[in-house]
Amino acid sequence: MKPNQPVAEIIKIDAKGKVFGRLASQVAILLRGKNKPGFKYNVAPNVKVVVTNLSSLGFTGTKLDTKIYYRFSGYPGGIKKMSLGEWWAKQPERLFRHTVKLMLPKNRLSARLLTNLKTYSETEK
Secondary structure: OOOOOOOOEEEEEEOOOOEHHHHHHHHHHHHHOOOOOOOOOOOOOOEEEEEEOHHHOEOOOOHHHHOEEEEEOOOOOOEEEEEHHHHHHHOHHHHHHHHHHHHOOOOHHHHHHHOOEEEOOOOOO
């Protein structure tokens, strides 16, 4: 830690029993500092968000089966698709980070904001 640097505020969130998208939007708001009275759109606040128990998050409706994510390699026949349920079963932390990233502004500040997010599938040890 650098001298004269204020200690970061740590916000711990237990994801047990919460809805995926609503929690992701709440985390995006906390990372940007929009819950503070001194919010500035061009300044990254000194806050760290820790989300635990990601594996016990819930989804509404039939999104796990119907929502499809596509990737394209650029080669003929190189399109790959994966359902939300498949991605959630393989990499829940990566999917959550991806969702929060899409909710942040599309500029250089978003990369700095994402470094303040820590996610864990199970309870933190």
